[in-house]
Amino acid sequence: MEIVDLSKETLGPYLVCLEDWSEDLKEAGNRKEIWYKRMKDKGLRVKMAVENGKALGMIQYVPIEAAFAEGRDLYFIHCIWVHGHKGKGVGNVQKRGIGKALLHAAEEDVRGMGKTGVAAWGVWLPFWMRASWFRKQGYTKVDRDGMAVLLWKPFSQDAVPPRWIRMKKKPDKGEGRVRVTALCSGWCQVQNMTCERARRASAAFGDKVEFCEVDTSDRATYLEWGIPDGLFIDGKSVVTGPPPSYQKIMKKIAKKVSKLKT
Ligand SMILES: CC(C)(COP(=O)(O)OP(=O)(O)OC[C@H]1O[C@@H](n2cnc3c(N)ncnc32)[C@H](O)[C@@H]1OP(=O)(O)O)[C@@H](O)C(=O)NCCC(=O)NCCS
Incomplete structure (x- = not known):
């Protein structure tokens, strides 16, 4: 298994979160592709875990200034995902060290860009992208909004902790419909x-x-x-x-x- 930058070969699996077998995901349409095209010029980075030409895992991160948290000079991990569906696609390949290798590669990449640290988010409950997993990897909690925990790993003393941006506006009720x-x-x-x-x-x-x-x-x-x-x-x-x-x-x-x- 190796960790590589996103390429023409892995773009397809990346855009469907490695689940090209999923009918459900096809429903999502091309919104992720539109987002990807927009964000790749704003510093989006993607690393893929690949083995025998197959994508096993991915991590995507953007400058925090372009993410949904407040901060500066940090990168923000939108998501990390190691394929975990038994009997589907590449099967369950979690707990083989792939997540750790992806995170490490992303951190080294961010460090190399001269940023002051990495922010990540997870939920505090034991499912989906767990905040506890990031804590285990040396991240500390800096903020929480409902279920969403914001964590970070600063690289330098002058790094400024990020904060969640909170909901400012609520959609209205319809009139007559x-x-x-x-x-x-x-x-x-x-x-x-x-x-x-x-x-x-x-x-x-x-x-x-x-x-x-x-x-x-x-x-x-x-x-x-x-x-x-x-x-x-x-x-x-x-x-x-x-x-x-x-x-x-x-x-x-x-x-x-x-x-x-x-
Ligand atoms: C969290 C995740 C990225 C970890 O990747 P992984 O390849 O399974 O993890 P690793 O094998 O690298 O494990 C790293 C460490 O975390 C621990 N770990 C892994 N999965 C764990 C779990 N579910 N609960 C507790 N610890 C766990 C391992 O024991 C290992 O510990 P160590 O450092 O002491 O050896 C992966 O499980 C995953 O993708 N989960 C779903 C996340 C998700 O929903 N993402 C979608 C967001 S859009």
Whole structure:
């Protein structure tokens, strides 16, 4: 296994989070590709773990100034993922040291760019991208917003700890129809999939539902809202991790539609 920079050969698996076997991920559309094209000129770095020509893991990180946290001179890890689905794609290759090797390669890369440290995020509960895993790799907690823990590993004494940017604006309720608002930045296929499901579900209700997609990959738009991704039905937040199914979103919208005055 070796850790390499993203290349033409690994771009495909990277854009679908190594899950080219997943029908669910196809639903996410091309939002990640659009995000990738935009961010690669803003300092996005991607490292891939490859063995016998197959992608086993990935890590993507961007300058914190282009990420969803406040800080300077740091890089921010959006996500690290080592394929973990048994019997699918490359199978479960976790716990073989690949995650550690990816993180180490990213840290060395960031150090080489003269940055003052690395920030990362994870959830404090024992699932998905765990904050505890980063703690084990020498990161310390600097902030928390709900389930999301912000951690960092400074490289120098003058490094300034990052902070979460918090939600500043909440989507409104619709007038005379239900308003479904999806904030979508494009970096995460799970969020992209949720956004696409919400768009399709909204369309199924015709003019009773208006669908608004907010592109938070635009920095100014993101700062206006303060959150990169989220789904709201008439202003009420829907939990998007794990991603809600199409049927679940339909059900939630239908409930609101049934309360509309005719
Ligand atoms: C977290 C993750 C990147 C770790 O990669 P990995 O290749 O499985 O981990 P490694 O084999 O390099 O393990 C490194 C260390 O973490 C420990 N570790 C790995 N998985 C762990 C787990 N689930 N719980 C606790 N410790 C764990 C290992 O024991 C090892 O400890 P050591 O340093 O004492 O030897 C990987 O498990 C993963 O991708 N998890 C899902 C994360 C996710 O949801 N990402 C999507 C974000 S969009």
